[in-house]
Amino acid sequence: MRVIYNEQMGELATMLGEMAGMAGSAMDRATQSLLQADLALAEQVITESDRIAEMITLAEERAFALLALQAPVAGDLRQVVSAIQIVADVNRMGALALHVAKVARRRHPNHALPEAVNGYFAEMGRIAVSMGNTAKEVLETRDPERAAQLNDEDEAMDDLHRHLFSLLMDREWKHGVAAAVDVTLLGRYYERFADHAVEIGRRVVFLVTGVLPPDQDSADAERI
Template identity: 80%
Template sequence: MRVAYNEQMNDLADLLGEMASLAGSAMDKATQSLLQADLVLAEQVISEHDKITELSTVCEEKAFSLLALQAPVATDLRSVVSGIQIVADIDRMGALALHVAKITRRRHPKHALPEEVNGYFAEMGRIAVQLGASAREVLETRDPERAAKLREEDEAMDDLHRHLFTVLMDREWQHGVAAAVDVTLLGRFYERFADHAVEVGRRVIFLVTGELPVELGSTSKIPNA
């Protein structure tokens, strides 16, 4: 029975890693579609989102099956519960990449971004993809020290997000309200993507050590977004 449990947990871990990889790939493509006003690439992100949704459902079913049939306790219970929470975070990462692609599609054939903010979003996209890869890495290695470093990687995203607002609030902004709304929403999507990747790291730390990092324990960091 223990062998079966371990096999099921390994399957769940593999699926979570695959989900994280898909979410990172989706954000990479979504960013390229945004910067290039590439409708084909945006449509690809939108059509491929079903893969993440399907994996999310499979992961949840596996986790709840473990709870119902294996009755895990102590460390095993912590692993299953953390798995359920991680599913939700990665699912949101995929949904945020989807939102980026949908804005590209809505504004096509025009560019959703004014040229002066392209550099911000190119870098935010790079950091988001890096965080997606890091999330997959910590899911595979379960290395709490590596997981803690996701918070440091997220700081660069937070800095860019703050600087973006200085551009929007500048009196020289000449691109109108619609563009300002798009830039605000898009900046938020990237910032939230990074936050959910950090949250995956936090869950892994809890899974391995049984303790939540104090600096990341506030629920105010991750609302339902």
Template identity: 75%
Template sequence: MRTAYHEQLDALTAQLGEMCGLAGAAMERATQALLQADLELAEQVITDHERIAAMSSKAEESAFVLLALQAPVAGDLRSIVAAIQIAADVERMGALALHVAKIARRRHPQHALPEEVNGYFAEMGRLAVELGNSAQEVLLTRDPEKAARIHEEDDAMDDLHRHLFTVLMDKEWKHGVAAAVDVTLLGRFYERFADHAVEIARRVIFQVTGKHPDDEDLTTTR
């Protein structure tokens, strides 16, 4: 009975890891759609999001079944509760990639981004993909040290987001209000994507150690 239970828990973890990979891939395609004004890629991201949403619902359902039928305690209970929260985090990451793709689609055939901020979003997109891959690795390895290091990539994303605002606030900005709104929203989408990856790392640390890490813990562990 317990062997079957742990097999189900391992399958749930593998599913969550696959979802992280899909979310990272979605943000990669959404970024390319944004930078290249590629309508086909944007549409692909929008269509593919249904798969991530369906997997999130299935993962939550599997976790609740384990709670109801197995009555887990201690570490097993932590793992299942954290899995429910992680499923929501990953689904949100996919939704943020969806929002990026929708802006690219709405502005097509024009580019949504002024050329001077393309470099920021190319780098933010690269970091988002790395964060998706890192979250996937952390989920599958359950390594708290690797989980703590995700915070470094989030710091880099935060730095880019702050620098982006210096461009928007510059008196030389000449692209109008609509472009400023798009850039502001897009920057926030990438920042939040990174934040959810950090939350996944926190939840893995909680699964393994039973402790909720704060920012100082993450900084000193890495």
């Protein structure tokens, strides 16, 4: 039974890593569709979201089957519960990439973004894709030190988001209300994508060490 459990957990971990990588790839294509007003790329992200959804459902089924059939305790239970929570985070990452692609499609053939903010979103997209790849890596390697590094990338994302918000509040903003709404929503999508990647890192650290790192957002709020 123990051998079977280990094999099933290994398969589930591999699936989680693959899904995180798919979410990162989806955000990469979604960002390019946004910056280039590329309808074909946006449609590709939207179409492939079904594949991610299928894998999410399968991963959830496998995790709950492990919980029900193997009756894990102690460290084994920690692995299964963490896997269920990670599935939810990967699901949200994929959904956020989908939201970005849908904005690009809705505004096509026009660009959804004013040229003035393209640089912000190019960098936010780069960070988001990097974090998706890192999440995939730590799910496969279970390296707690590498998982903790996701916080550094998240801080860079948060800095960009704050600068972007400051730009929107500036009296010199000349791009209208509709563009401001799109930029606000899109900025939030990227920020939340990064937050879910960080949460995956926290869960991996918990998996390996048995200690859940503090939520960085909560810690920041306490310092403020």
